[in-house]
Amino acid sequence: MKFKTLSLVVLALAVSGCGGVDPNSPQGQRQTIFKQMLKVSEDLGGMLRGRIAFKEQAFVEGAVELDQLTRTPWQHFPQVREEGDESRARDEVWQRQARFQELARAMEASTAALVAATAAHPLTPETLAAPMQRVEDSCKACHEEFRAF
Template sequence: MKLKTLSLVVLALALSGCGGVDPNSPQGQRQALFKQMLKVSEDLGGMLRGRLPFKEQAFVAGAAELDQLTRKPWQHFPQVREEGGGESRAKDEVWQRQARFQELAQAMEASTAALVTATASKPLKAAALVAPMQRVEDSCKACHEEFRAF
């Protein structure tokens, strides 16, 4: 009985390693960054929508973190789609329409920079942050609609 259980555990561990994305690959790097961006963005949006308590310092720090994160994933999209990676949600258009993809990446960076600028007005009012945060969310959505396979 113990040998069977041990065999199943070893098999499960071996299979869990198959088909995964190498965290050091370009795909693994960008997926990790996008997950971080999503987490921070959800927290910021949650503060503005009342799902989370609005905490001024946490919002300011989160906006700055999101701004820094938005500048990183684009370098992990090589000029040609990498082969042999795990499942990617990026459409082939990312590599076929690089100019448009870069345009949307720059729009995202601009929207997070504007959000950071909006956090400089003191005292910070949640209502004043709704529009800049919406522009961040809209820039995410625009890129997803064109370049992400759902």
Template sequence: MNAKKLLIVVAACLGLAACGGVDPNSPLGKRQAIFKDMLRTSEDLGGMLRGRIAFDEQRFGTDAARLDQLSRQPWQHFPQIKEGDSDSAARDDVWQRQERFQILARELEASTGQLASAAQTRPLSAQGVAPLVQKVEDNCEACHKEFRAY
């Protein structure tokens, strides 16, 4: 009898857990995955510049190229009208001020492109790429301030 009750409780917990979360195939799920990947990649780049991770020219160049590639992907997953998901961290302004949102997206893409190009130059120095990483971080922050709900 106890095993049966335990099985019911476990099944209920699993059922409730399956109800939450974001569909990874939805536009929201796709852009969240890209943004998380961008964050991990940029944190590693910043970590190399700030001494948290050993600076490695090859890895820095690879990660800078990856960040540039990723920076061009999430925008296609913002539908023209806001979806009904309440899990989105995007403000309504994303859909109401599309022109400004697109300008900031292009600025981010430009800064990651500059970083990726510079990161292919050898020898590569942390001091040489630090201003470019800061520019990428500033562009991320600018968009978040205007369009992300904290």
């Protein structure tokens, strides 16, 4: 009985380790960064739309964090798609590098503008709505061209 139980546990552990993305691979690293970007962006948007209480300092810190994050995922897109890369990135990422990089720089510019907007006081959801919308629009533009849904 113990042998059967042990065998099932070992089998379950072996199966659970299959099929995941290596967190140290370029794909795993960029997925982690994009998930962090999404979380921060959702929190900022939630503050502006009233889903989360607007806290000026938290918004400023979130904007800075988002700006820093947006500068990091692009380095984890190798020049050529790696074999076995099962990401949601379309092949166009590698076929149209110039356009992909253009949209990456637009994203960086939009988050930098959001950080700059947090310097004007008093901060209100109304004054931050337009810069945050530009951040969201830049995310959407890249997803529409380069992400397979």
